[in-house]
Amino acid sequence: MAVEINGKTYETDEEGYLLDINEWNEDVAKLIAEQENINMSSQHWEVVNFLREYYNEFQIAPAVRVLTKAIGKRFGAEKGNSQYLYELFPYGPAKQACKIAGLPKPTGCI
Amino acid sequence: MTGPKKIEAPALRQSTAVAALQPDAMAGLKCYVANEKIQQAIGLPGKLAADWQETHDAAIAKMGELLGKYRSLKVFMDACVHCGACTDKCHYFIGTGDPKNMPVARQDLMRSVYRRYFTEAGKLFPDLVGARDLSKEVLDEWYTYYWQCSECRRCSVFCPFGIDTAEVTMAARHILDTVGYGQKYTNEIIGKVNNIGNNLGLSGPALQNTLEGLEEDLKEDTGLDIKFPLDVQGAEVLLITPSADFFAEPHIESLIGYGKVFHAAGISWTLSSHASEFGNFGLFNGDYEMMRKVALRVRKAALELGVKRIVVGECGHAWRVAYSFWNTLTGIGAGADDPFAVQLQSQLDHRYKQPAHICELTWDLIQQGRIKFDKSANDHRIITFHDSCNVARGSRMGDAPGGQFEIPRNIIRAVANKYVEMPQGTTREATFCCGGGGGLLTDELLELRVKGALPRMEALQQVVDQQGVNFMATICAICKAQFTKVLPYYNHKMSMVGGVHQLVSTAIRLGDK
Numbered sequence: 001m002a003v004e005i006n007g008k009t010y011e012t013d014e015e016g017y018l019l020d021i022n023e024w025n026e027d028v029a030k031l032i033a034e035q036e037n038i039n040m041s042s043q044h045w046e047v048v049n050f051l052r053e054y055y056n057e058f059q060i061a062p063a064v065r066v067l068t069k070a071i072g073k074r075f076g077a078e079k080g081n082s083q084y085l086y087e088l089f090p091y092g093p094a095k096q097a098c099k100i101a102g103l104p105k106p107t108g109c110i
Numbered sequence: 111m112t113g114p115k116k117i118e119a120p121a122l123r124q125s126t127a128v129a130a131l132q133p134d135a136m137a138g139l140k141c142y143v144a145n146e147k148i149q150q151a152i153g154l155p156g157k158l159a160a161d162w163q164e165t166h167d168a169a170i171a172k173m174g175e176l177l178g179k180y181r182s183l184k185v186f187m188d189a190c191v192h193c194g195a196c197t198d199k200c201h202y203f204i205g206t207g208d209p210k211n212m213p214v215a216r217q218d219l220m221r222s223v224y225r226r227y228f229t230e231a232g233k234l235f236p237d238l239v240g241a242r243d244l245s246k247e248v249l250d251e252w253y254t255y256y257w258q259c260s261e262c263r264r265c266s267v268f269c270p271f272g273i274d275t276a277e278v279t280m281a282a283r284h285i286l287d288t289v290g291y292g293q294k295y296t297n298e299i300i301g302k303v304n305n306i307g308n309n310l311g312l313s314g315p316a317l318q319n320t321l322e323g324l325e326e327d328l329k330e331d332t333g334l335d336i337k338f339p340l341d342v343q344g345a346e347v348l349l350i351t352p353s354a355d356f357f358a359e360p361h362i363e364s365l366i367g368y369g370k371v372f373h374a375a376g377i378s379w380t381l382s383s384h385a386s387e388f389g390n391f392g393l394f395n396g397d398y399e400m401m402r403k404v405a406l407r408v409r410k411a412a413l414e415l416g417v418k419r420i421v422v423g424e425c426g427h428a429w430r431v432a433y434s435f436w437n438t439l440t441g442i443g444a445g446a447d448d449p450f451a452v453q454l455q456s457q458l459d460h461r462y463k464q465p466a467h468i469c470e471l472t473w474d475l476i477q478q479g480r481i482k483f484d485k486s487a488n489d490h491r492i493i494t495f496h497d498s499c500n501v502a503r504g505s506r507m508g509d510a511p512g513g514q515f516e517i518p519r520n521i522i523r524a525v526a527n528k529y530v531e532m533p534q535g536t537t538r539e540a541t542f543c544c545g546g547g548g549g550l551l552t553d554e555l556l557e558l559r560v561k562g563a564l565p566r567m568e569a570l571q572q573v574v575d576q577q578g579v580n581f582m583a584t585i586c587a588i589c590k591a592q593f594t595k596v597l598p599y600y601n602h603k604m605s606m607v608g609g610v611h612q613l614v615s616t617a618i619r620l621g622d623k
Contacts, residue, residue, distance in 0.1 A: 014142050014554075015142075015553065015554070057315075058313060058315055058316035058319065059311075059313055059316070060311055060312055060313060060316045062320075063320045063323075063356055063357040063358070064357065064358055064359045064362070065323065065359070065362050066319070066320055066323055069323060069327070082359055092595075094357075094358065095553070104311075106310055106357065107298060107299050107310060108299060108308070108309035108353055108354050108357070108587075109309065109352050109353075109358070109361075109389060109425075109587035109588045109590075109591050110354050110357055110358040110361075110591050
């Protein structure tokens with residue numbers, strides 16, 4: 001599968017996760033978000049950008065607890081909980097936010 | 111591409127009488143097939159052969175091999191008299207009404223092929239005995255419906271012959287794998303655990319970072335140095351736990367619980383970055399070699415770290431693998447006799463069960479008075495317990511029959527004041543699967559997962575309505591993830607599900623034991 005934007009094609013897997021994280025850019029993120037019925041706000045970008053930062057260091061998405069803690073520390077304690085993250089990404093921050101951030105899908109018993 | 115499909119939960123039933131059949135209701139729901147890269151990474155053919163005859167012959171040859179190797183499979187193929195006792199026992203049948211999700215019909219997908227190639231009557235008069243050729247359509251049907259079985263074994267409890275559909279499903283999946291028709295979710299995960307050490311693909315540094323974060327949090331919460339040690343040489347206990355315990359909610363709450371138990375009891379312990387996964391998806395494919403490869407990581411870690419005990423966390427199917435297969439696969443427990451198994455045998459302390467379930471360890475400590483609780487800390491919860499299928503029907507705990515039912519319940523009653531049971535016929539050996547077990551915990555099967563959760567949700571609703579239950583405890587990572595996802599479809603909060611050691615964590619006394 002693939003998504004197309006501004007004349008460029010981005011390969012994805014069956015579920016719409018980008019195959020090559022290096023191809024990611026903000027436009028393709030917005031397009032994926034749209035397909036997930038998410039309108040990207042600055043709060044969404046805070047999470048997506050943190051995910052990419054963490055992934056660059058550890059080659060994996062952060063644990064949900066690591067994510068909530070980091071978001072709370074950086075952007076205000078009221079944001080440091082999973083309820084807030086589920087409001088932003090209703091299908092679950094681990095999977096939906098990763099998809100928008102261009103990260104591979106976390107797998108396992110989650 | 112479209113947005114996520116809108117899925118609706120079926121209405122809770124007023125009566126458990128079998129509803130009208132919905133033929134082929136789930137025929138269109140097929141989970142993603144593994145691509146060549148995923149298949150080849152675990153030593154399987156990348157895809158189906160271009161020539162059907164080649165696939166056909168390979169599948170029949172594999173089936174013959176499995177029938178020769180596993181007497182059980184042959185008995186299960188021969189013994190069914192179509193009495194109908196199993197028909198309404200499968201949660202997927204109950205939730206979907208699709209007759210092919212009746213256990214007997216699921217078995218018949220293979221039985222019809224078995225009769226054609228392996229019985230005289232089927233070879234001579236196929237039409238008279240319900241025998242059919244293996245065609246591409248039949249193989250596709252296998253793929254669809256053998257990946258709509260969670261291998262929970264509930265049907266086998268009600269079968270007068272004890273026919274275990276889970277074993278039939280495992281054999282079918284094994285055959286599908288061998289001809290290059292594997293499932294993406296399971297096979298991708300097996301590749302990750304082989305390469306990285308866990309199903310998630312959590313690298314050593316990421317694991318370390320997560321554990322350090324936990325230590326900081328607990329220091330803040332309790333003022334104590336509760337440790338989550340990684341790769342500590344010479345620790346007494348090696349804890350093997352599903353990697354979801356490091357990553358997901360509510361799983362991580364149980365990990366915190368294990369850490370507090372070890373801390374309070376003063377037991378030295380460690381996790382391993384090499385064997386950072388308890389889950390063993392090799393079981394789901396019915397492939398002992400796959401299962402063994404995953405399990406050997408545990409042995410390697412145990413030998414390298416020099417531990418005396420191997421304790422495992424809250425994970426359902428993995429406990430079945432550990433309890434029933436680790437002995438012969440790895441020598442953890444008696445059975446294997448290769449040099450490494452013998453070495454491990456002499457290293458482990460046999461005053462303790464090897465392996466031991468964390469619930470066995472915690473319950474022993476409670477009985478010895480080595481850990482104490484403030485039960486009122488759980489007073490905001492009215493708790494019930496969901497028995498996980500592979501623990502309930504595939505294994506045991508403790509020294510007495512039924513220990514796998516009693517020990518988790520005993521722990522809950524020791525750490526909390528308010529505990530109630532769900533209705534009879536939905537618990538213990540008759541427990542209903544959460545709806546996401548056996549390799550089905552994947553997003554594209556969400557519709558099946560929501561519908562398959564129906565009977566458990568009905569039982570839960572009853573104790574919610576009558577006794578005000580607001581917490582369902584379980585000891586399986588898949589159950590936790592599945593319920594977190596499907597509870598909202600049934601108008602419950604996702605935080606309603608959690609681990610037994612989450613309850614332990616809430617009530618355990620740390621400073622004043």
